[in-house]
Amino acid sequence: MDFFSGSSTTAHAILQLNFEDKGNRKFIMIQIPEFCNDKSEALKAGYKTIADIGKERIRRVIKKIESE
Numbered sequence: 001m002d003f004f005s006g007s008s009t010t011a012h013a014i015l016q017l018n019f020e021d022k023g024n025r026k027f028i029m030i031q032i033p034e035f036c037n038d039k040s041e042a043l044k045a046g047y048k049t050i051a052d053i054g055k056e057r058i059r060r061v062i063k064k065i066e067s068e
Contacts, residue, residue, distance in 0.1 A: 005029035008054035
């Protein structure tokens with residue numbers, strides 16, 4: 001359980017480990033809906049909150065692992 005998940009590095013690591021050793025680890029990511037800075041590259045890319053960045057990272061990791 002990660003109470004300050006930010007960009008979801010913990011989720012990324014757990015997904016990668018599960019892929020590598022066929023594990024079945026689970027995770028819970030918690031991030032308050034903190035808004036991205038008005039001038040940030042993240043906001044320009046369409047991410048309104050830090051949690052949005054993390055969710056997208058998890059989606060991309062899963063997609064990459066599924067293609068391997």
